[in-house]
Amino acid sequence: xxxxxxITLKKDVLDPQGKVIHQTLxxxxxxxxxxxxxxxxxxxxxxxxxxxxxxxxxxxxxKKLLANLVIENYKIIDPK
Amino acid sequence: xxxxVITFPGSNCDRDMDVALKKFGFKNKMVWHADAELPKSDxxxxxxxxxxxxxxxxxxxxSKSKIMQSVINFANSGGMVMGICNGFQxxxxxxxxxxxxxxxxxxxxxxxxxxxxxxxxxxxYFKNVNNEVLEFHIAHNEGNYFCTNxxxxxxxxxxxxxxxxxxxxxxxEDQFNPNGSIKNIxxxxxxxxxxxxxxxxxxxxxxxxxxGDDGSLFFKNLxxxxx
Numbered sequence: 268x269x270x271x272x273x274i275t276l277k278k279d280v281l282d283p284q285g286k287v288i289h290q291t292l293x294x295x296x297x298x299x300x301x302x303x304x305x306x307x308x309x310x311x312x313x314x315x316x317x318x319x320x321x322x323x324x325x326x327x328x329x330k331k332l333l334a335n336l337v338i339e340n341y342k343i344i345d346p347k
Numbered sequence: 348x349x350x351x352v353i354t355f356p357g358s359n360c361d362r363d364m365d366v367a368l369k370k371f372g373f374k375n376k377m378v379w380h381a382d383a384e385l386p387k388s389d390x391x392x393x394x395x396x397x398x399x400x401x402x403x404x405x406x407x408x409x410s411k412s413k414i415m416q417s418v419i420n421f422a423n424s425g426g427m428v429m430g431i432c433n434g435f436q437x438x439x440x441x442x443x444x445x446x447x448x449x450x451x452x453x454x455x456x457x458x459x460x461x462x463x464x465x466x467x468x469x470x471x472y473f474k475n476v477n478n479e480v481l482e483f484h485i486a487h488n489e490g491n492y493f494c495t496n497x498x499x500x501x502x503x504x505x506x507x508x509x510x511x512x513x514x515x516x517x518x519x520e521d522q523f524n525p526n527g528s529i530k531n532i533x534x535x536x537x538x539x540x541x542x543x544x545x546x547x548x549x550x551x552x553x554x555x556x557x558x559g560d561d562g563s564l565f566f567k568n569l570x571x572x573x574x
Contacts (some may be wrong), residue, residue: 280493281527283454332411335404335440337447337495 268313270325271344272333275306280338309333318346348373348573350390353418355380355409360395360431360548367550368392371566378414385417389573390427393418393434395486395548405448405489406436415441427471427573428542432487435534435544444537444544445502446494451487452527458486460559461525463510463533463547464517470540471572472509472565480517481510481561483547485525485533490546492528492535502535509534509543 276282282304289303311328315321322343329341350373354361361377368375368390376386380398385391399408409415415437422428422443430438438444451457462480465473494502502508511531513519524531526546534545552562 281449281452281491283450283452287454332403332407335407335447337498338449338493 268315268318268321268346270311270313270321270346272309272311272325272329273306273342273344274309274329274334274339275342276304277338277340307333321346348389348570349387350375350392351378351386351388352376352392352394353378353380353414354394355396355398355412355437357398357400358394358396358433360433360550363548363550364392364394364431367553367562367566370553371563372570380409380412380414382414383417385414385421388421388426390429390569391418391421393428393430393437395432395434398433398437401489404436404440406433406438406440409433409437410440419443422537422542425539425541429472430542430544431548431550432485432490432546435546436489438542438544443542444535445498445507446492446535448489448546449491449493449527450489451491451525456486456488457490457525459484459525461485461533461547462513462515462517462523464513464519465510466508467506467536467540469506470509470536470543472536472540472543472569474568474572476564476568478561478564480513480515481549481565482515482552482559483549483561484551484558485547487526487546490526490528492526492532492546494529499529505538507536507538507540508532509536510545510547 549562
């Protein structure tokens with residue numbers, strides 16, 4: 268089963284990379300952009316076949332390694 | 348005095364630290380990250396470098412390596428643990444010291460000498476250092492110290508800030524902040540002050556013919572405080 272995780276920076280954390288991407292987009296003529304925030308995307312292929320169990324495991328992975336909860340939030344996308 | 352320097356895959360300041368520790372009288376052992384047991388030590392150092400290629404977040408992989416459980420137990424029982432640069436990043440990832448280290452504010456790798464002001468001397472790292480300001484070297488891409496407002500309050504209430512970036516006279520201002528760190532923080536302690544994480548490299552300041560001498564001051568003082 269494949270489970271996806273999206274990690275984003277919390278609202279108040281400065282994102283200098285997002286800022287530079289925004290500036291570059293601006294320079295390219297995409298002038299409507301209000302803000303860009305950069306994040307991370309993971310695709311985890313697990314042997315677990317039970318949806319809930321797999322999600323619980325991935326949640327544990329997020330808390331222990333994939334995200335740093337001081338600055339990041341994680342969102343687990345429902346497996347299909 | 349016995350010290351241990353942990354080498355992770357990608358560490359590159361481990362041997363410099365070994366040279367520095369030995370120069371000032373430590374009997375130092377190099378310890379591989381995959382070892383489970385820590386040799387008997389009065390001081391454990393997590394050195395600078397790019398452990399695991401800075402994958403995921405700087406220090407995140409190294410913080411889960413086998414030896415780190417022993418280092419965490421050692422720190423929690425009051426042992427002296429010092430993390431320099433990537434070692435600081437590893438320490439924040441273990442949670443031994445609060446906060447995180449973000450990408451430098453202006454997205455540049457910074458490699459230069461800086462001045463830092465000692466904020467607290469009631470600890471074994473800086474007790475009896477006569478100077479208020481030290482000149483160290485920094486070389487990092489992710490040294491922008493960040494923590495939540497609640498954490499900052501706790502850090503300040505417990506006097507956990509070790510050193511702040513400043514000018515040569517000890518003035519702590521925005522213009523002397525190289526990387527965007529909150530409150531110019533260059534290094535912090537845990538609550539008990541046996542764990543120190545800092546971005547500057549004292550081990551690069553131990554030879555007057557190559558650099559400055561303030562690292563010598565730091566290490567001489569440290570070994571005396573541990574005796």
